[in-house]
Each structure stands twice: as C-alpha cells, then as structure tokens.
Amino acid sequence: MKQELGPLARTLSLPYYEDALPAHDHFHAKRVRDLSINLSKEYENTVDRAVLSAASWLHDIGRPRERLGEIEHHGKWAARKADDLLEAEGIPSDQIDAIKHCLRTHSIRASSPEPETPEAKLLFDADKLEATGARGIIRLSCIIGERSGRAGERYAVIDNASDSGMATSDLPDITLLEEWATERLELLYTPPGRRLGRSRWSFMEEFFAQFTRERRFEEER
Secondary structure, eight states: OOOOHHHHHHHHHGGGGTTOOGGGSHHHHHHHHHHHHHHHTTOSSOOOHHHHHHHHHHTTTTHHHHHTTSOSOHHHHHHHHHHHHHHHTTOOHHHHHHHHHHHHHOOOSTTSOOOOSHHHHHHHHHHHHTTSHHHHHHHHHHHHHHHHSOTTOSSOOOSOGGGGTOOOOSSOHHHHHHHHHHHHHHTOOSHHHHHHHHHHHHHHHHHHHHHHHHHHHHHHO
16 A cells, blocks of 8 residues: 555655754654644645645755755755655655645745745744744754754754854844744744744743843842
C-alpha cells in the first residue's frame, strides 16, 4: 500500500534533521505540522491538509546546511530537494508544486516570495507562532544561542558572538526576544493565526514585564 503524503514526508525528512540544533530540529517540524493542521480547522478556505502536513515536515530540512554555510537559503534549497524526493516516490506533480510553494515562502526573510495559497499561509503562520508564547521564549533563546555559538560546536554557547565572527547586537538578549516575537506576530496571514498570536503575546508581555521587574530589583540593590 502506498504511504500517505504526510507520513511519507516525515519519513523522507528525518535524515535531514539529524544534525539540526534544537530550534530547527524534527521536533520543531512536528510542532509546526500539528499547529498548522489545527489552524486549518478554523480557516474559512479549503485546505489540502496532506500538502500542508508534508510541507511542514520538509520546511526546515535545509537548516543544518544553511547553518554551516553550505547553502544560502534553506527554503529554496528545501523546495529543490523536495522536488527530487517526492518525484522519486511518484507523488503527483500538482501536489509537489503546492508543497514547493509552501517551502519557498515560509521564511521571514525579505528575499522570500509571498505565500499565496491557504497551505503556504498556514505553514508560514504556524512556523512564526513557534516563536511566541511560553515555548516561543525558550525557542528564541535557543536561536540566539545558535547564532552566538562558536563555529564547529554542536551545541551553541551563549557568550561573545564575535568568537564566531558573527555580528553582535547592542541590545540585551531579552530585548531581542521581544523584537523577534513582535516582528513575527505582525506578519501573520490568517485569522486563526492572528487570534492565537494575540493570546500568546499576552503571556509574553507578562513575562517581559516580570523580567524587567527582576532586573530593576537587582540594579537597585
């Protein structure tokens, strides 16, 4: 019996996440998959959930290579790789094209095209919502660690980013977390995504307020 598209994409994606750091590993891909499917249930447009599921599993398979400088754009690379992988499995070309569009458009970077299909918009939103709420605070901290980690180390070290030759920020890490989360919430496409984003931001606001209170207490002593 031929394997369903979503589970097939999971199987195909897992080897590419073996060298991934925590913020972009296969657990992240699964959370994006689960969240995007749940958002699709509240979305007013018709959604091909098989395409959405497959794209969720495949969206970050290029992250480990991008981190090592082997490729420039993990979304575009993932689309090319998915084309090869899915075609070899006999997946219809229309579904492959739909998945590739999701992969090319899921990134927040300015060079990424705009998502135009329901599946691409839901994937984009689910991926960005992974940087919000309680889990988002932890995940964004991991991303900061990845970017400041010393070159060649599997696990990032949060210290002097100049050790790895990367640009440093004049902002304290907590400010960077707030800016990254806000930026992502402002870009959400779907009504269910925006509703969930507002709920998660309420928690984050309280977290940032508590952080500020603790810092002020330490400074006053």
